[in-house]
Amino acid sequence: xxxxxxxxxxxxxxxxxxxxxxxxxxxxxxxxxxxxxxxxxxxxxxxxxxxxxxxxxxxxxxxxxxxxxxxxxxxxxxxxxxxxxxxxxxxxxxxxxxxxxxxxxxxxxxxxxxx
Amino acid sequence: xxxxxxxxxxxxxxxxxxxxxxxxxxxxxxxxxxxxxxxxxxxxxxxxxxxxxxxxxxxxxxxxxxxxxxxxxxxxxxxxxxxxxxxxxxxxxxxxxxxxxxxxxxxxxxxxx
Numbered sequence: 001x002x003x004x005x006x007x008x009x010x011x012x013x014x015x016x017x018x019x020x021x022x023x024x025x026x027x028x029x030x031x032x033x034x035x036x037x038x039x040x041x042x043x044x045x046x047x048x049x050x051x052x053x054x055x056x057x058x059x060x061x062x063x064x065x066x067x068x069x070x071x072x073x074x075x076x077x078x079x080x081x082x083x084x085x086x087x088x089x090x091x092x093x094x095x096x097x098x099x100x101x102x103x104x105x106x107x108x109x110x111x112x113x114x115x
Numbered sequence: 116x117x118x119x120x121x122x123x124x125x126x127x128x129x130x131x132x133x134x135x136x137x138x139x140x141x142x143x144x145x146x147x148x149x150x151x152x153x154x155x156x157x158x159x160x161x162x163x164x165x166x167x168x169x170x171x172x173x174x175x176x177x178x179x180x181x182x183x184x185x186x187x188x189x190x191x192x193x194x195x196x197x198x199x200x201x202x203x204x205x206x207x208x209x210x211x212x213x214x215x216x217x218x219x220x221x222x223x224x225x226x227x228x
Contacts, residue, residue: 035217037164045156045164045207047217059215095163100211101154103175105163 002026002104004096009109016086016113022079022096022106030054030074033100036081038092039108046092049081050100064090086113117141117213121206121220127228134195136223138208143188145212152211155184155193158222159204167206168193195225203227 004027008020020036036048049060049070058070069082079096093108118141128134144151155168166175168184171191181196195202208220 044205044222045158045209045219047215047219050215050217061216100214100217101152101169102156102164102166102209102211102217103169105165107163 002098004098004104004106006094006096006106006109009094009111011112011114012086013115014087014113017082017084018086018111020081020083020094020096020109020111024077024079024096024098027077027098027104029072029077032098034070034072034079035097035100035102036070036079037095037097037102037105038090038111039095040089040092043092048094051079083111086111088113116216117144117210117218119208119210119218119220121208121223124221124223126223126225128195128198128225129228130200131197134198134202134225136193136206136208136225138186138191138193138220140189140191140210142213144191144210145188150212151187152214153186153191154209154211156207156209157202157204158207159201162204164207198225198227200227 003025006022035050051070067085071080091113095108096106098104120139122137156164157167158164172184183194205222211217
């Protein structure tokens with residue numbers, strides 16, 4: 001069974017930073033790209049970032065470029081999202097998702113940016 | 116960026132009746148390799164999204180056969196042959212042919228009438 005478990009969310013002030021993690025099991029992590037998707041409260045889905053299987057390619061939605069950084073540790077089957085200079089509009093549930101075809105989803109972790 | 120437009124945005128359906136959701140893309144989703152990267156997702160209330168249909172018409176494992184996907188180019192459809200109570204939720208279409216960015220439709224909320 002494929003499992004994705006996100007952690008690291010919480011309340012942070014505008015301008016602050018957070019690092020999200022996603023532990024993956026039951027999946028060939030190091031053979032596949034990985035993606036973060038977010039969902040603001042009561043809103044739809046928004047793609048945030050994707051990293052290729054070996055980390056050689058990283059892609060971001062325009063609104064997070066130069067602020068968010070996706071990375072991975074294939075030896076630990078773990079995906080990360082470093083989020084800097086956070087804004088109120090980054091408030092959302094952040095989902096860790098396999099591939100860029102978005103096969104499997106985690107339960108999400110809530111990030112709230114507020115003073 | 117490719118814009119995905121769903122209709123309707125709200126879909127009340129009596130139990131046991133069929134339902135249909137349309138998704139249109141702002142440009143053809145046929146890639147240079149001839150493949151179409153287009154999927155449908157379901158998000159039940161209080162749950163994470165899950166993929167229902169991949170590459171236009173292929174059901175994911177465990178998805179009931181009352182769900183079907185069709186379409187090509189810029190026009191795609193998700194059909195539910197007979198709506199059940201467990202089908203309540205929001206349905207999203209998504210394209211990954213012309214990525215980055217991956218783009219989603221706005222979502223269609225299905226409810227029981």
